[in-house]
Amino acid sequence: MSVDPNILIVIAAFLVILATASLVAGWVNRMWSWPAAAALVIGLGILGYVHLGLMPDGLGFFDLPMAFIHVAAMVLN
Structure with a gap:
């Protein structure tokens, strides 16, 4: 059984966005967040x-927004 790549793209995008925000917040407070760094590496690894x-063919420019649309359509359907 294989996982839908669109679901993985959405999960990884959320993980990268939240980890980046946490790393920036830690940088502003002059504290290093190891779990945020690990989450960023995991999210980039999934991507x-x-x-x-x-x-x-690899990921294209419009694959990220189309993945969000596809997952939203799956949830709403």
């Missing part, structure tokens, strides 16, 4: 896995 392993 790399989708780009190299699951998508035949």
Whole structure:
């Protein structure tokens, strides 16, 4: 059973956005957040896995917004 790449893209995008926000907040407070750094690496690793392993042509420019639309349509349907 394989996972839908669109779901992985959305999960990884949320993870990268939240980890980046946490790292910036920690940088402003002059504190290093190791869990946020680990979450950023994991999110980028998931995006790399989708780009190299699951998508035949790799990720394109419009794949991220289309993944969000696809997942929203799956949830609302």
